[in-house]
Amino acid sequence: MATLRDIKRRIKAVKNTSQITKAMKMVAAAKLRKAQGRMLELRPYSDKIYEVLGNLSKAGDSEAHPLLLKRHPKTVEVVVFTSDRGLCGAFNSNIIKAAVSFVRELKAKELQVSINAVGRKARDYYKRRDIALRQVLTGISGKVNYQLARTIAGDIMENYTAETFDEVYLVYNEFKNVVSQQVKVVKLLPFEAGAPAAEPAAQPETVDYIFEPSAAGLYRVIIPKAVEIKVFRALLESQTSEEASRMTAMENASKNAEEMIQNMTLVANKVRQATITRELMDIVGGVEALKK
Amino acid sequence: MDKLKLEIVTPRGAVFSGEVEEVHASGSEGDFGVLPGHAPLMTMLRVGALVARADGKPNYFFVGSGFAEVSWKGMIILADSAERAEDIDVARAMAAKQRAEERLAKIENLDFVRAQSALERAVARIRVAEEHAHR
Numbered sequence: 001m002a003t004l005r006d007i008k009r010r011i012k013a014v015k016n017t018s019q020i021t022k023a024m025k026m027v028a029a030a031k032l033r034k035a036q037g038r039m040l041e042l043r044p045y046s047d048k049i050y051e052v053l054g055n056l057s058k059a060g061d062s063e064a065h066p067l068l069l070k071r072h073p074k075t076v077e078v079v080v081f082t083s084d085r086g087l088c089g090a091f092n093s094n095i096i097k098a099a100v101s102f103v104r105e106l107k108a109k110e111l112q113v114s115i116n117a118v119g120r121k122a123r124d125y126y127k128r129r130d131i132a133l134r135q136v137l138t139g140i141s142g143k144v145n146y147q148l149a150r151t152i153a154g155d156i157m158e159n160y161t162a163e164t165f166d167e168v169y170l171v172y173n174e175f176k177n178v179v180s181q182q183v184k185v186v187k188l189l190p191f192e193a194g195a196p197a198a199e200p201a202a203q204p205e206t207v208d209y210i211f212e213p214s215a216a217g218l219y220r221v222i223i224p225k226a227v228e229i230k231v232f233r234a235l236l237e238s239q240t241s242e243e244a245s246r247m248t249a250m251e252n253a254s255k256n257a258e259e260m261i262q263n264m265t266l267v268a269n270k271v272r273q274a275t276i277t278r279e280l281m282d283i284v285g286g287v288e289a290l291k292k
Numbered sequence: 293m294d295k296l297k298l299e300i301v302t303p304r305g306a307v308f309s310g311e312v313e314e315v316h317a318s319g320s321e322g323d324f325g326v327l328p329g330h331a332p333l334m335t336m337l338r339v340g341a342l343v344a345r346a347d348g349k350p351n352y353f354f355v356g357s358g359f360a361e362v363s364w365k366g367m368i369i370l371a372d373s374a375e376r377a378e379d380i381d382v383a384r385a386m387a388a389k390q391r392a393e394e395r396l397a398k399i400e401n402l403d404f405v406r407a408q409s410a411l412e413r414a415v416a417r418i419r420v421a422e423e424h425a426h427r
Contacts, residue, residue: 038304040305041303041304041305042303042304042305044299044301044305044306045301045302045303045305045306045370048299048301048368048370049370051368052334052359052361052368052370055334055361055363056334146303146304208331208332209332209333209334209363210331210332210333210334210335211333211334211335212319212320212321212333212334212335212336213320213321213335213336215334217336218334218335218336218359221336221359222359225370229303232303
C-alpha cells in the first residue's frame with residue numbers, strides 16, 4: 001500500500017499538470033476567438049468572389065482557362081491540413097484517418113496519388129511510414145495569413161498547369177462549432193467556376209457585361225484568386241478547428257485531473273486516519289500493559 | 293436622387309458597405325466613374341485611389357489591386373487590400389516607401405517586381421492620405 005507521502009506527492013504532481021492544462025485551455029480559447037474572427041472576415045470576400053465568378057461564367061465567352069480544364073485523371077494530389085502542435089485531442093488523427101481512407105479509395109481506382117502535407121503532424125505521419133511527399137509545409141502555427149495561402153496555392157497551380165497531377169483535393173477540418181469539427185474532402189482543381197450558392201431569382205438571365213480589359217484577362221486574374229481564397233479558407237477552418245479541439249481536450253484534461261485529485265485526497269485521508277488509529281491502539285495497548 | 297450600393301471587401305473583411313451617389317476608381321485601363329444605373333461592367337483595378345461620394349461628401353479609399361463588378365445590384369470591389377483614407381498609417385507607408393526604394397536601388401535585387409509593387413502601394417497610400425487631408 002502506498003504511503004501517505006507517496007500519495008501526497010502524486011496529488012501535487014497532478015495539481016501541477018492541471019494548472020498547465022488550464023492555462024493551455026485559456027490560451028486556446030483566446031486563439032480560437034481570434035481565428036474565428038478571421039474566418040468571419042474572409043466570408044464576405046469569398047462569397048462575393050464566387051458571385052462575381054458566377055456572373056462572369058454566365059456572361060459566356062469563357063475561353064478555357066488552364067485551371068478549369070478537365071483532364072482524364074491519372075495522378076491526384078491530396079492536400080492534408082494538420083496542425084504543427086499536438087495536445088489537441090483527435091484533431092490530427094481524424095484528419096489523417098480521413099486522408100488515408102481517401103487515398104485508399106483513389107488507389108482502388110488505380111490512380112496515382114501525390115501527397116502535399118501542410119502542418120508538422122501530417123509530415124511526421126507520412127515520414128514514419130516512408131511515404132514520399134510531393135510537398136511539405138511546416139511551421140504554420142500562428143502564422144496563417146494570406147501570403148501563406150498564396151504560397152500553397154501558387155505551388156499547386158503551377159504543378160497543375162505543368163500536369164504533375166490532374167486533380168487536387170483538400171482534406172481539412174471544417175469548423176462547425178466549438179464542440180464539433182467535421183473532416184471535409186473538397187475538390188480544388190479543376191476549378192468549378194459556375195454553380196455558386198443559390199442565385200437570386202430576380203436576376204435577369206443574361207447580362208451583357210462590359211469587360212475591361214477582356215473576359216479572358218479577367219478570368220486569368222480571378223480564377224487564381226478564387227483558388228487562393230479556397231486554400232486560405234481551408235487553412236483558417238483548420239486552424240480554428242485546431243484551437244477549438246485543443247480547448248476541448250484541455251478542458252477534459254483539467255476535469256480529469258480534478259477528479260484524480262479528489263480520489264487521491266480521499267485515499268490520503270483514509271491512510272492518515274488508519275495511521276492515527278494504529279498509533280492510538282499502540283498507546284492504549286501500552287497503557288493497559290503498564291496498568292497490570 | 294438614385295443611389296448606388298457600394299461594397300468594398302478584402303480577405304480581411306468588409307471595408308465599406310453602403311449607398312453612394314458616385315464612385316471614382318482606378319481601373320487597369322484607366323480611371324473611371326460610376327453613377328447609379330451604370331451599364332454592367334467588370335474590370336480589373338490597379339493600385340490607387342477610390343472616391344465614393346455619399347450624401348454629397350467624398351470618402352477617400354486606398355485600394356490595392358483587385359477587381360470591380362458593376363451590375364444592376366450595385367458595385368462590388370474585390371480588393372487585395374483596401375483602407376479608408378483616415379485609417380492609413382502615413383508613417384508606415386513612408387517607411388515602406390523608403391524600404392522599397394532602397395531595395396530597388398540595389399542592382400543585385402532579385403525580387404524586383406515585389407519591391408516595385410510595394411513602392412507602388414506605398415506611394416498610392418500616401419497620395420490618398422494627402423488628398424483626404426487637403427480636400
